[in-house]
Amino acid sequence: MPHTASDTDTPLRDAADRIDLDVEAIAACVDAVLSDGLYWFPVRHHSPMVARVVQRVISQRRPRVIFLEAPSEAQHLVEHIVDSRTRPPIAIYSSFRDDHHALRSAANLSGHGDEPARYATWYPLLSYSPEYVTMISAKQVGAEVVFMDLPHWAEMAPARDGDEADRVREPSPHDVEQLMFESGFYRALADAAGYRTWDEAWDTLFEIDRPERDFEAFRRELATFCAAARATSSPQRIADDGTLARERHMRRVIRDTLAARNIEPADAMVVCGGFHLFMDHADDADPPVVPAGTVSVTAVPYSFFRVSELSGYASGNRAPSWYQTCYDLDERGATDADVLAEHVVATLKAARKLGEAVSPADAIAVTQHARLLANLRGRVAPILDDVHDALITCCCKGNPDTDGHTLRKAIDAIDIGTRVGKVTDRLGRLPLVADFYERLDALGLGEVVEREQLIKLDLDKRDELDAQRSAFLHRLLSLGVEIGRVFGAGGELGQGAIFRENWQLRWSPKLEPALVEKSLHGDTVERAATTLLRERLHRAAHDADTSCRRLVEAINMDLPDIVWHAETTVGEAIDTDGRFVSLSGALGSLLLLERYATYRALRRERLTELIERCYDRACFAVPEIAASPDDQWNDVVAALLALAEATMQRDGLDRDVFVTYVRQAAALSTVPFLRGALLGMLTEVRQLDPQALADELASYAQAPPEQMIVAGDFLNGVMAVSRTAILLGAESLVRAVDELLSAAAWEPFLTMLPRLRAAFDRLHDRQRDALAGHVARLYGLAEHESLTQIETSVSAAAMIADIDRRVAEIMKEWEL
C-alpha cells in the first residue's frame, strides 16, 4: 500500500548525530555520484523493492548497455538466464581448479599432495533479485548486459597449510552487506531506532512503498545510506575482504567496454551493490590478474530453501516466499493489506494442518495486531518482524519456545516456501550430473528424482543389481550428495547384517547443486568418489582410526583400485599412530571388514596381518591412557571396552598381551577414575579377584579425607567397564561401599556424592537388584534362600514388604 509518511527520518538523523557524522560531506559525496554522466543504481541482493524500482528505471532510461555486478566468467549464461524456459530460483555456479598451484605458490606454502585446490561460489537469483530483473528488463529494452565482477578466485587469499582443498565461498554481495552491518553508522542507527536485526532495518527503510518517493528519491536515499555506511566502515576491513580489488576490476570493465563499443557514459547504466557506488575512482591501481586454471560455470536449479538462511546459506534471504508474495502481489496492483492477509492465512492454514487450533478469527486478530505493532514501532506498514510477533502473540498460548514449536514450524514453512527453479534445457548438463542421471536410470532408481517423496529400498548385496545400487548410493553419500540415509550397513562388531541395507531415499533441491559442486573431482560419480576418498586418505595418513574408516568406505563404494591403496595407508597409519583410542577404533573397523572379506574377495591374509598388528599396537598403547585428562575418559573407556571385546571374541589375538599392558597401565595410573576402570577391566577378564578390587575401594575408607573423597571416582571407573564383575563380586563390593560410607564424615560424603551417584547410575536394573540383595544380607535382614521358600505364605509376604521397606531406607540413606 502506498504511504505518505515515514518515521524513519528521525532515527537516521539521531544516528548521524550519535557518531558525529559529517552529513554535508556525505551529501556531497552522494551528489557527485548521482550526477555522474554514467548512471549508477544501488541495489541489495534479493530485495523486491529494489527490483521494482530498477525495472522502472531501465524501462524509462532505456540504456544501451548495463554493467551488472555479477561474475564476469558467467557472461555467456545471460541468454540462458533470461530464456523463457528458465524459472527462478536458479543459481550461477562457478568453480575453479587451481591446476598450476597459483594461489598456493603465491604464498610459497606447501600444500597437501599434488591435488590442486578447488574453489567454488554460488550466485543465487530469485525472480525478484534486482540482478535478475535487470537482465529481464534489459532484454525488454534491447540493452546489452555486461557482467563486471572479478572472478571469485582472483580475489582469493592464498591457501594456508592444512586448509581443506575444497572451498565453497559465499557470494560477494554478502561480504559487502557484512561491511555495512559492521559500520558505525548502522550500529548507531540500530541503537537509535531499536532495530533488532539488519533485515528489520532494511525492510523498514527500503521495503515499504511510499508514493512520495519516486525512483530518483529512492536512489538518493539508498545511496545516502550506503555512503554513510561506507564512510564509517573500517578501511582495513574493506581492503582485507577484497572489495578494493573487485572495484578496480569493475572500473576496468566499464572503461574498456565503453571504449570498445564506442558508447557514451550517458547511454550506459551501472547496477551494483550500493557500497560500490562510492568506490575510489582515483585509485588507478591495476586489478588483480586472474589466475589460470580449470573453470566450470553453469546455471543450476535452486530452491527457496537453499536461499533461506535456515539452509545455512549466510547471505540468504530470511523468507524467500514472503518476499515473493510481496513482489508478485505488488506486480498485480495489490495492497500491503492483501500481502499481509494472504501470508497470515497461509501460515495459519499450515499451522492447522500441523494440528494447531487456530481460526479465521485469529487471522483477523493477527493482521490487526501486526498493523498496530508496526504503528507503535514507527513503521507505516507491517514488515515481516511485525507479522511474526503478531502470530506469536495472538496464536501461541504459552511459552513460544515450548508451546510455540508447531506454530514456529508453520511460520518457517510459509516464510521460506518450497519453490524449486528450473534452468532452460538449452543449457547442457555438466558431465558428472549427466552421469548421475544415467546411472540412476541404469540402476532402476529413476523414480527418486521424479517427485519429492520418501522411497524405501531394501537391498541384498548378494544380488548383483542391489550390490551396484548400494555402491552407487554409498558413493553419493561419500560425495556429500544428499539423496537419503542408510540403515544396517555393517555396524558394530558382531552386530547387524552384512549383506542387507535399508535405504530411505528422497529428492532434495540440494541434490543437483551438490553434484555440480563436486564436478571438479571427476566427470563420473565413480571417479569423483575415488578422487575425494584418495584425498581424504591422504589427509588421514597418520590417523589409524580414520584410515580404517576410509577403507570401510572404499569397500562399501566398491572401489577396488583404492582399496589396495587404502590397505597400504592403513598399514602405515597403524605403525605411526601411537594413540590408544585411535588404534582401538581402527581395530573395530578392521574386524568389521573381516566379515566382508568372504564375499567381497578381500585378501583375508592381508587383513589378518593388519588386524593382529593393530591389536598389538593398541595393547602397547594402553599405558598411554594412564594419565588421560577427564574430557577423554569417555572415549578411553569405550576404546578399552572395544579392545576387551575383540580379545574375547576373536581367535588369534593374544589375550596375555592385553592383560599385561592393562596391568601396567593400572600400576602407572594415579587418576582414581582410570585406575578404577583399569582394575575393573582386569576383574572383568578374570585376571583380578573381585575381592582385591573391593579391597582397593575399601582402602579409601582408611585414607585421609582429601583422598577418601575420590573414592567415588574410583568406583565410577570400575562401573564404567565392569559388567559381570559387579555380579560376581557384588558381596565384597557392597561391603567395601558400606565400609567407605561408614567411615566418611558428612562433608567428604557430600563431596563424594556426585561421583558415587554417577557410578550407580551406570548399573542396569539386574545389577541394581543384585546389589540390593547383598545390602539386605549385609544388614542381616533375611537369607536369600529363605525368601524364596516362604514366598507363598501371607506372613512371608508381609516380611518381604518389611524387608523391602528397610532395604529402601538403607539405599535412601546411601543416596542411591
Place this chain on the structure above:
Amino acid sequence: MAKRTTKSDTSAPPTNGDAVLRRPAEVDYADQLEALRQHDAETAPPSWRLSPRAVLTYVLGGKTLSAELNGAQTDVEITRKFYGDDAIVERAIVTLASERALLLVGEPGTGKSWLSEHLAAAISGDSTLTIQGTAGTTEDHIRYAWNIARVIAEGPTPDNLIPSPTMTAMKTGTLLRFEEITRCVPDVQDALVSILSDKAISVPELPGANTVFARPGFNVIATANSRDQGVNDLSAALKRRFNYIHIPIVADKQTEIEIVQRRSAELLKRYALPTKIDKPIIDLLATVFREIRDGRTAEGVSIRSPGTTLSTAEAIGVALDAALHANYFGNGAVTPADIGRHLVGSVVKEDLADLAILKEYVTLVARKRGASDKAWQAFHDSAMVALS
C-alpha cells in the same frame, strides 16, 4: 477478590504525600506519567491517558523530559520499569489497544504483576481495579454483588448493586487487572467469556435498561503462573479471547544484576533503611541464583537444580532480607554472610529435598571458591550454619 471499589472513599489511592507501605504505580511514578503526558504528541486510543508510544517509553524508560510540575519546570527522568525483550512490552501494549485481552504468563517472580501494574497505571491512570484470583474467587467478584440488607428492604435497585472492579473498569473505560487467573476454578473464569465477547454485563435482577456496556478503553490484563499450568487451565473459549505473552526469566547475567541492584535500592528506600548493598555482593547473589537455577556452574560443573523457581524476584527478596538483617543485627553493611544466611528460605520451599541440593552446591562450589576468595568463604560458612 476485589481490592477496591470506586464507591468507597476510604479506599481511594493514597496520594504521594500519604505515609503508606506501598503506593500504587500511578502515585509513585506520577511525575513521570505527567511529564510523558505533557510531551505526548500522538493520538491516544479512546480513554487512554497516554498514547501507546508514550506508554512504551514509560515502561522502557531511557529519556529525560522537561515538564512543568507543581508550577515549576523540572527535568524528569523516565526510569526503566521492565527489563527484558522490548518486544514483549510492545506486544502487550498493542494487545491492550486491540479487541483481545492480555494474559501475562511465566514463572513466579518474573515481573508479570509488576508489568501489569505499570501498564494499567500508564494507560488508565489507575492500577487498583484488581481481582486477585484464588480458589475462593466467585462469579460475584467478577461481575457484581448486592447489598443484601438493602435488597431485603428495598428490592434490587441500581443503588443496592455493588459493582465489581470489572464493572467499574467497564463503566470508566479503564483496565481491569486479574491476578493469578488460573487459581480460579473454570466455572468462575468463564464468567469472563461474555464480558470479553460482548463487552457488557447484564443485571437481570434490575428491570428495564439492565445491561452495563463497557466504554471504549476497557480491557483486561490477567496474569498466570506457568507453575499452575494444568491446574485450572483456561477453557478454549477464554483462551481465544486472550493474547498470551510469556515473560521469560532474565537470561542475561548483567541484566539480572542490574535488576536486583535497582529494585533492592528501591525497596531499601521504601523501608527507609540506611543500608547499602555493594555490587560485589549483588554479583555473588546473582551468581548463586543463576548457577543453581541453570544446574551448571561457571566452571562447567553439573549440579542439581531445585524444584523451586529461583526467579530474579526471589533474589531481590534475599537481598532485602539480608539488608534488614544487616541493619538491625549487623553494622549496616550487607555481607556475603548475610546472603548465605538468608538463601535457604528462598531455595527450599516446596520440597525438603531441595535442602540437600543447596547443601551440595554450598559444599561443592562455594567451599572450593572460598579457598581463594574471602567473600565466598564467608558465604559458605554462614550458609552451612543456616543449613545445619
